[in-house]
Amino acid sequence: KGDCATIGQQIAHEHGYRYVRQIFDGFCEIEEDPLSKNHKRYRRAIEQGIDPVKILLEHEHVEWAESQIPKKRQKREFIFNDPQWNSMWYLMRHLQMPTVPDLNVTGAWEMGYTGRGQVVTFLDDGLEFDHPDLLENYDKEASTDINDNDDDPTPRYEPTNENKHGTRCAGEVAAKVNNNICGVGIAYHARVGGIRMLDGDVTDSVEARSLSHRPDHVQIYSASWGPDDNGLVVDGPGRLAKKAFQDGVLHGRGGKGSIFVWASGNGGRYSDSCACDGYITSIYTV
Structure with a gap:
């Protein structure tokens, strides 16, 4: 909600993340920042078994948040069943x-x-x-x-x-x-x-x-x-x-x-x- 870049940077700072980029209007990407002074808050949540995403969702400006998990993708090359x-x-x-x-x-x-x-x-x-x-x-x-x-x-x-x-x-x-x-x-x-x-x-x-x-x-x-x-x-x-x-x-x-x-x-x-x-x-x- 609101200006994505500005609010995204604010949320990232408050929760020990680093603002990365705006993907779409209203959608921003942030990532863990070990150098942030608020990074301890992020680590504490992890140690207590609290999903950091849930913490982000409690923010008044956040409607949706999701951890980005690497997916397995395979290059599709040409494999034909023709015998020759x-x-x-x-x-x-x-x-x-x-x-x-x-x-x-x-x-x-x-x-x-x-x-x-x-x-x-x-x-x-x-x-x-x-x-x-x-x-x-x-x-x-x-x-x-x-x-x-x-x-x-x-x-x-x-x-x-x-x-x-x-x-x-x-x-x-x-x-x-x-x-x-x-x-x-x-x-x-x-x-x-x-x-x-x-x-x-x-x-x-x-x-x-x-x-x-x-x-x-x-x-x-x-x-x-x-x-x-x-x-x-x-x-x-x-x-x-x-x-x-x-x-x-x-x-x-x-x-x-x-x-x-x-x-x-x-x-x-x-x-x-x-x-x-x-x-x-x-x-x-x-």
Whole structure:
């Protein structure tokens, strides 16, 4: 009651406390002060088994008082029940060995960056969108089938299971967490689509149609393919694909520009240079 700071200081002095701060209007914090000349009053109450809080409550200006007791609080880190999570060292190695670096993805997650509100589509051999790790994040509007000219990106199933690449790429990005299945996506709240375009003849037209699918809706286009990585091939996008890149970065994503992400390739064992890949060296790709 009354001016908190002034009265708080008065009460603290009278009872052997030290005034610390005003927390809210009408709420002040005081603490034991061994140097106060009135500290004996505080100690005497303790020795007599009297709760100092009760003494404070008897003061005409005090309506509420409570001893502040430390509470146990535990930092909530990312522990998922997905069986492959503990093997994903590149995402969470610092949780096991704090001095060893990783991608620092958990740091981004702690800040709230989990892919929520983002739409990523994968230009590949198809997308098994009904997979339990992907179904919840599947975005039909970000999907199509260029190879068969329909809207279903489901891969063509055959005995060698060759057409699994696109589904795996999508899982790396947006696999659902805490469902006891497989691993954890790096942006596990992102919406994902699939553009089936690698399971057939890949022409400049096919690439252009894939790169320009729904630029008003898709924000990120991910492609993990390119010319042969054998150290002998130099190739890149044709005229139509270049046009798709240009239109995307100028007009896609609501005028902010589509984001095209490209894999650097697997040619290291052949001394292949990704600088010979026109998709990777394009000014329009990341």
